[in-house]
Amino acid sequence: MRRLGELEATVMDVLWRGSEPMLVREVLQEIAKERDLAYTTVMTVLDNLYRKEWVVREMEGRAYRYRAITSREESTAQALRDVLDSASDPESVLLHFAQSVSEEESDILSRALRRKQRKR
Structure with missing residues (x-):
């Protein structure tokens, strides 16, 4: 997945906060x-995000409504x-990351890993 530029990230933030697909003017x-x-x-930014597969669009009248593909x-x-x-x-990256997490984040990860083990 490609990284977002500053303006692309700003536009994605707006789409992620929105509850419905949005027009360019919105x-x-x-x-x-x-x-x-x-x-x-x-x-232009929304068109670029569409081409990069960060958003989907649907025609409404003469304009597109955009929404993020993923949360x-x-x-x-x-x-x-x-x-x-x-x-x-x-492994080293994960170990460094594990050392940086808060106690609450560690608890969340532990619960998620236990759920994953039960699904196997």
């Missing part, structure tokens, strides 16, 4: 609360998977 309205961008810039959590998990897959020593 995405722009959300972004305009913090920065000034042209409509065509947002439209923020799924995308983040895939990014972690990509890091492990590209590491020359994934």
